[in-house]
Structures are given as structure tokens and as C-alpha cells.
Amino acid sequence: MDKQQEGQWVVPNPQIPRSFGLMNIIFGVIFLLLGIASVAWAFIAPGFTKQFQDQMKLQVEQAKVKRQTDISALKEKVKSAKTEEEKKDLETELKALESNDGPDATMFDDIMTINADIRIRIYTWSELASGIVLNLLMIVAGAGLLALAEWARRMAITVAWLKIAKWVAVVVVTMVLVIPVTTEKMQKMFVKIEAQTKTRTGRGPTVFPMTGMAEFTAVMSAVSSVAMALVASIYPALTIWFLTRPRARAACLAAASPSPAVPPWPGREPPGP
Numbered sequence: 001m002d003k004q005q006e007g008q009w010v011v012p013n014p015q016i017p018r019s020f021g022l023m024n025i026i027f028g029v030i031f032l033l034l035g036i037a038s039v040a041w042a043f044i045a046p047g048f049t050k051q052f053q054d055q056m057k058l059q060v061e062q063a064k065v066k067r068q069t070d071i072s073a074l075k076e077k078v079k080s081a082k083t084e085e086e087k088k089d090l091e092t093e094l095k096a097l098e099s100n101d102g103p104d105a106t107m108f109d110d111i112m113t114i115n116a117d118i119r120i121r122i123y124t125w126s127e128l129a130s131g132i133v134l135n136l137l138m139i140v141a142g143a144g145l146l147a148l149a150e151w152a153r154r155m156a157i158t159v160a161w162l163k164i165a166k167w168v169a170v171v172v173v174t175m176v177l178v179i180p181v182t183t184e185k186m187q188k189m190f191v192k193i194e195a196q197t198k199t200r201t202g203r204g205p206t207v208f209p210m211t212g213m214a215e216f217t218a219v220m221s222a223v224s225s226v227a228m229a230l231v232a233s234i235y236p237a238l239t240i241w242f243l244t245r246p247r248a249r250a251a252c253l254a255a256a257s258p259s260p261a262v263p264p265w266p267g268r269e270p271p272g273p
Contacts, residue, residue, distance in 0.1 A: 020145055028139035150256045
């Protein structure tokens with residue numbers, strides 16, 4: 001008959017939960033402040049965007065007025081040209097100025113209105129709200145871990161799993177929603193820029209069309225999103241690993257025991273003297 005494996009005495013290590021409790025509070029406060037700042041910016045950003053668009057339109061209108069003034073002045077100079085050579089030079093300059101319609105005031109409207117998309121707004125506010133809630137829970141769990149509370153250890157582990165799940169969701173939504181919407185609007189903007197450049201210079205498409213910039217930006221956004229999720233998941237993964245170790249669990253259970261005589265590993269007795 002096989003011998004039953006005897007239980008092993010687990011020495012509690014209160015330093016593990018306390019260390020993660022302190023880090024939970026520090027990281028939780030930092031991320032909470034960043035989340036609050038992001039919410040504030042989400043309210044303020046539309047005003048800045050509108051102000052930027054209005055400023056651009058004003059500058060475009062001023063450029064158009066100046067262009068008309070320059071055209072009128074050149075026409076007068078053509079009429080008063082003293083030599084045929086001077087007249088030809090002025091006519092060439094006039095044609096170039098008349099063929100240049102100036103910048104398009106609506107060129108950046110598509111990219112500026114990305115956050116106006118209802119799908120992007122729902123995603124943005126959901127991500128911000130979930131982040132604030134998880135960081136608050138992270139701080140609460142951190143305070144409990146400093147006191148070696150078993151409920152805090154379990155809460156910290158649960159919050160860590162939720163943070164990892166959140167970052168997985170962020171990557172998925174970025175791939176299937178944010179990047180396609182952003183790429184589509186960027187392509188429209190670059191098409192306008194390329195068309196205007198072609199009108200000004202009279203040249204055909206460049207070797208690397210500007211519309212390719214939208215695809216390049218989409219690839220970089222996807223890579224940065226995955227990289228950010230991996231980096232952001234490091235601390236939650238470490239939290240899960242260390243707080244599920246027997247010595248960390250034993251420390252919290254021992255602190256919750258009504259009597260020091262109760263073994264820190266339930267169901268197992270310590271070895272004899």
C-alpha cells in the first residue's frame with residue numbers, strides 16, 4: 001500500500017501581500033489620476049477641436065482674400081508692363097497664382113471628427129469608466145493587503161484578472177473598430193492633400209502615395225496597441241502569481257485566524273518538535 005504524502009508546513013510570508021498592497025496603492029493612485037485627467041480631457045477636447053477648425057478656416061479665408069488681392073495687383077502690373085519680356089513673366093506668375101486655389105478648409109474635418117463617431121464615443125467612455133472603477137478597487141485591495149486581509153488578497157487577484165481582460169478587450173476593439181474608422185477618415189484626408197498637391201505642382205502621384213500613410217499608421221497603431229497591452233499586463237500577472245503562492249495565502253489566513261495555534265495551511269498539521 002502506498003504511503004500517503006504527508007502535509008507540509010507552510011511558513012507564512014507577510015512581506016509578499018504587504019509589498020503588493022503598497023504597490024497597489026501607488027499604482028492605483030497614479031492610474032486613477034491619469035484616468036480622471038483623461039475624462040477631463042474628453043470633455044475639453046471637443047472645444048479645442050472646434051477652436052482649431054475655426055482658426056484654420058479663418059486662416060484659409062484670409063489666404064483667399066490675400067490671393068485675390070495679389071491677382072488683382074498682378075493684373076494691373078501686366079497692363080502697365082513696359083516690355084514684352086516683363087509682361088510674359090508677369091502673365092506666367094499670374095497663371096500660377098490663379099491655378100492655385102489655396103488650402104482646403106475642410107481638409108482635416110474627417111480626422112478631427114473621429115471622436116464624434118458614436119461607436120468610438122461608447123468605447124472611449126467605457127474604457128475610461130472601467131479603468132477608474134478598477135483602479136479604485138485596486139487601491140481598496142492594496143489597503144486591505146497592508147493589513148494582511150484575506151478578502152483583500154482575493155480582491156487583488158480578481159482585479160488583476162479583470163485588468164488583463166480589459167486590455168485584451170482594448171486590443172480587440174482597437175483592431176476591429178478604432179483602426180478601421182481612423183484609417184478610413186485618414187485616407188479621405190490624405191486623398192484631399194494629395195489632390196491639392198497635384199493641383200499646385202502639376203505632378204502625378206508620388207512614388208509613395210500619401211494614401212499609403214493611412215495604412216502605415218494603421219499598422220503602427222495595431223503594433224503599439226498590442227505592445228501597450230503586454231506592458232500594462234505585466235504587473236497584474238505578477239500580482240496573480242505572487243498572491244496565489246502558498247506563503248502569501250498562509251500569511252493572510254494566519255492574520256485572519258482567531259488563534260495563533262490554528263495552522264496557516266488549513267487541513268494540515270505542522271510537524272512535531
